[in-house]
Amino acid sequence: MQYPASWLQGASLGEKIACELRLKIVSGTIKPNTILSENQIADEFGTSRSPVREALKTLFTEGLIRLERMGAVVLGLTSKDIEEIYDVRFFIETFILERLSKVQHENLVTALNQIIDKMEMAAKHHDFIEFAYQDLHFHEIMILEGDHTRILHLWNNIRHIVLAALLVATEKRFTAETHEIKPLIDKHRLIVSALVLNDSSYMKQVIQKHFEDTRHTVNNTVLTHKVHEK
Amino acid sequence: MQYPASWLQGASLGEKIACELRLKIVSGTIKPNTILSENQIADEFGTSRSPVREALKTLFTEGLIRLERMGAVVLGLTSKDIEEIYDVRFFIETFILERLSKVQHENLVTALNQIIDKMEMAAKHHDFIEFAYQDLHFHEIMILEGDHTRILHLWNNIRHIVLAALLVATEKRFTAETHEIKPLIDKHRLIVSALVLNDSSYMKQVIQKHFEDTRHTVNNTVLTHKVHEK
DNA sequence: GAGGATAATGTTGTATACAAGTACACAATA
DNA sequence: TATTGTGTACTTGTATACAACATTATCCTC
Incomplete structure (x- = not known):
């Protein structure tokens, strides 16, 4: 790859x-x-x-x-590392969503919906690279909108790793035809809907669920990929 | 300096x-x-x-x-930056303390108490450099004990900044004779006692209070220091 | 053959050299 | 006067050179 x-x-x-x-x-x-x-x-x-x-x-x-x-x-990414990265991602996003709930964010919602459209388009064309990139982009523009320099730095510190992991995992998902793509898109829609409802505890719940699922998938794909290459 | x-x-x-x-x-x-x-x-x-x-x-x-x-x-440290750094520190420590509450941590408690003793010693000798270092060390060994590689990385990313800020702020506190040193030591004792009680919500509360106070002090000292040098 | 001194090799940390690009002053020109 | 062209000095990105140290292999001694 x-x-x-x-x-x-x-x-x-x-x-x-x-x-x-x-x-x-x-x-x-x-x-x-x-x-x-x-x-x-x-x-x-x-x-x-x-x-x-x-x-x-x-x-x-x-x-x-x-x-x-x-x-x-x-050092590479162990299973523990992946868990830990999702711990951090969970913190970042719940923190940011909490902040966003106190602020106008209509533009963000439309931007997020645009990205989801692009994800669907990429899925249709089996363009896993574009899909992974838009997936990253989705979370990134939320974080950017949070306007918290230090949190943004935390994100930048793991951003490239997340992107690389998404690349590997998304390729696996696309080629395996596991039909996990649609649910994944839906999960992003759920985040947007939570953002629209502006209910911070619901947001937290949705994010938690999102990362729980994604973590498992990434964990499996990245790690089994490693075994394959052995 | x-x-x-x-x-x-x-x-x-x-x-x-x-x-x-x-x-x-x-x-x-x-x-x-x-x-x-x-x-x-x-x-x-x-x-x-x-x-x-x-x-x-x-x-x-x-x-x-x-x-x-x-x-x-x-870029330097604006008032907003300092607020943000304490947001991150608060997250790191509450996360770590939550983890520690599920695990044996007697050795940690004794180590923390030793460090507090060193802080008192440093205060007695007006050695602000040693004091600042032990202050950092106190929080650092807690984080290390948490055994979370990624959180440790977050910490390492701000560690040097925190140390530098502590140096500046502690010098100011010592020379100003503002008698803020004893309360500061007591706050650290409070954290240890919360750790001993193993009540995670109490821990969170104590940490929150600790950082709220410290943030204000550092904010004032570091920023007024900047004005002085103007 | 075993063990130790020693030379050869490889490693990083730092200094220097060079190339490509940018900003800015200044002069020539319309 | 305003503008444009040009040269110069400065910037970073990269390559190369060298020094100090660590590792490893070799050879000599026993």
């Missing part, structure tokens, strides 16, 4: 390398405990060590690798 | 530069909207651009600067 080239338009070599490595780590192509050296990666990508250093630092702050004196150790 | 040299033992130039710059930004010595160039900083510190780049990337992921094409723009 390759990182979509169009998403890397205008990105520096360092960012590109980070994205490629991240996807390989999340998808399990690069397995945990693998030791990455800057020279080796620089050779693989045909670049110098400078952008590689930048990429490794990025992956380190995301918690995907551990920087040691000699080499970077790949 | 200088970053304590002993804390930089064994750190790379990049980390040292990051720490020095961070403190200057948080304390307001470097004011918001200042534009930092890699060359300029490299000259100031007498190093090459390589470690400076590393430092700037660190400060960027911490949200203290914004990396643009020409130069890095200093």
Whole structure:
């Protein structure tokens, strides 16, 4: 599985390398405990060590690798990691929705509905990359609307990981024809409807359910994917 | 105000530069909207651009600067930022305490009490640096005990900022002789007692109160400090 | 053959060099 | 005067070079 080239338009070599490595780590192509050296990666990508250093630092702050004196150790995503990421996502979104409930958010609702339309369109065309991207986008514009710089930073810290995991999981869902796509879209609709009703406890409940389900799916797909690649 | 040299033992130039710059930004010595160039900083510190780049990337992921094409723009800590950081700290600690309540934590309690003793000692010797460090340490070992990798990452993302803010605020508190030190120590004792009682709703309440008070103090000290330096 | 000194290799951290692009001043021109 | 073109200085992104240290292999000694 390759990182979509169009998403890397205008990105520096360092960012590109980070994205490629991240996807390989999340998808399990690069397995945990693998030791990455800057020279080796620089050779693989045909670049110098400078952008590689930048990429490794990025992956380190995301918690995907551990920087040691000699080499970077790949940590990867364990089942526990995925649970934990959803803990954080749950917090972020409930916090943000709580905030949004105190504020005008009509524009947001229409924007979210537009995104859901795009998701349906992507599903129809079996474009899992677009679907995953819109899925991410849905949650992201909600967070952006929350206007909380620090929460946004938390999100940015896990954003790329979530995107990579969504890519892997969505591809799996699409190819497996498990017919989980429609329910997934419906769940997003439910979030919007909760936002319209402006009932914060209902929002929390919907979000909780959404992440509970998604977590299980992602957990299964990402982890079984890892086994496949073994 | 200088970053304590002993804390930089064994750190790379990049980390040292990051720490020095961070403190200057948080304390307001470097004011918001200042534009930092890699060359300029490299000259100031007498190093090459390589470690400076590393430092700037660190400060960027911490949200203290914004990396643009020409130069890095200093963002600094506004009053809103401080509020937001305490939102995150409140979430982290309530989440962690909720987890700890389901688990044996006698060792943690004794460790926390030891730290409070060190805080009292530091207060007696008017050692505000040690006091600030132990204050940070108190919260940190609680978070570590929570055994939640992703939350720990959130913490690591704000840890250095919190430390810098604590340094500035604690110095102010000590020199102003505002007699706020004893109540502050007592608040930490209260957290420990809540932990001992193992009543999670009480914990939440205590933490909320703790951060509410501390937020106000830090907000005042850090921001007035900025005005002073103007 | 076993163990230890030692050389070779590989690693990171830092410095320097170069290339591509941007902003800005300044002059020439309409 | 306003505008446009140009040169210059500065910026980042990347490549390369070097130093200090860690690891590993080798060879020598026993």
